[in-house]
Amino acid sequence: MVVNIDHKPILSKRERILLHVSGLDELFHEGIPVGHSVLVEGGPGSGKTLLCLQVAYEHAKRGKKVLIMSFEEPEEQLREHMAVFGWDTEPLEKKGVLKIKRFSALDISRSVEALLSEAKKELLIDIQPVLIPKDFTPDLVIVxxxxxxxxAFSGEESRFRIYMEQFFRYMERERASSLLIREVANPTHTGGAYVEHGEAISFLSDGIIVLYNVLYDGGRRGRAVEVLKMRGDDIKRGIYEGEIRRGKGWIVSKKLLSGKQTLT
Ligand SMILES: Nc1ncnc2c1ncn2[C@@H]1O[C@H](COP(=O)(O)OP(=O)(O)OP(=O)(O)O)[C@@H](O)[C@H]1O
Ligand SMILES: [Mg+2]
Structure with missing residues (x-):
């Protein structure tokens, strides 16, 4: 095996995943390398959860082991949300390829605190016990x-960063890919100045997908998608029109966003 100076195995071109979302995969040249973490960012109601549920379903359907870690909606609500789009979770959960689990963010921050004070040396903590259920080795994790x-780390930005670094390391070691949802208050990537918690994560992650709420002149609302960053891939840069179609889910068009509009 080829090893780089960090002694990390270099991922071969074949070991990449697609999202299996119509139009979105075309924005990538090669896909997402296995073990990489991608942020899914956007404002309220921009469709972050739905996009990730769709990717989760498509992967589990193909026999990949998928873990959905929900810190917001209860498990049953996510199942119902998926059922509306015709994504039946029951057989997949029964088969053991899909696990939907609700976590408490406060429990995680408390456990990290406890581990840190136990380990004294911050980098020695092993986050696995507070993260991934022991009986499940996922190929894909949605957070x-x-x-x-x-x-939940309320103001302890450095603690959160340590936690996320450990998370990224764990995922890479286990060769599990992840989609991490990050709420942003406004369209952060289109020039507006902003300061936000957890910003360091944008630099630590391997890729960023941004979902936009679009407001056209005249009052019509639309949606748009951008792949802002993907390490090691020649992405199609630009903001593309998208939609959430009843019974289908996310569909990304080949058309760049045009006309008079603002991103909100
Ligand atoms: N059955 C449906 N058909 C079409 N669109 C739907 C359907 N159900 C929900 N939506 C749309 O999906 C959007 C919600 O998407 P989602 O919950 O994934 O957003 P989000 O970005 O995760 O929001 P939040 O920040 O509140 O978590 C809603 O704005 C709604 O308009
Ligand atoms: Mg959501």
Missing amino acids: DSISAISS
């Missing part, structure tokens, strides 16, 4: 949302 985790 909804890291904003909820971040706020």
Whole structure:
């Protein structure tokens, strides 16, 4: 195996995943390398949860083991949300390829605190016990949302960063890919100045997908999607029109966003 100077195995081109979302995969040149973490960012109601549920379903349907970690909505609500789109979770959960689990962000921050004081040396903590259920080794992990985790660390930005670094390391070691939902108050990537908690995560993550709420002149609302960053991939840069279609889920069009509009 080829090893780089950090002694990390170099991922071969074949070991990449697609999202299996119509139009979105076309914005990537090669897909997402296995073991990489991608942020899914956007404002309220921009469709972050739905996009991730869709990816989760598509992967579990193909036999990949998917863990949905929800810090916001209860498990049953997520199942119902998926059922509306015709994504039946029951057989997948029975088969053991899909696990939907609600976590408490406060429990996680408390456990991290406890581990840190036990380990004294901050980098020695092993986050696995407070993260992934021991009896499940996922290929894909969805976290909804890291904003909820971040706020449970209330002001302890460095603690949150340590936690996330450990998370990224764990995922890479286990060769599990992840989609991490991050709520942003406004369209952060279009020039507006902002300061937000958890910002360091944007630099630590391997990729960023941004979902936008669009307000067209005249009052019509639309949606848009951008792949802002993907390490090691020649992405199609630009903001593309998208929609959430009843019974289908997210569909990304080939058309760049045009006309008079603002991103909100
Ligand atoms: N059955 C449906 N058909 C079409 N669109 C739907 C359907 N159900 C929900 N939606 C749309 O999906 C959007 C919600 O998406 P989602 O819950 O994924 O957003 P989010 O970005 O996770 O929001 P939040 O920040 O509140 O968590 C809603 O704005 C709604 O308009
Ligand atoms: Mg959501």
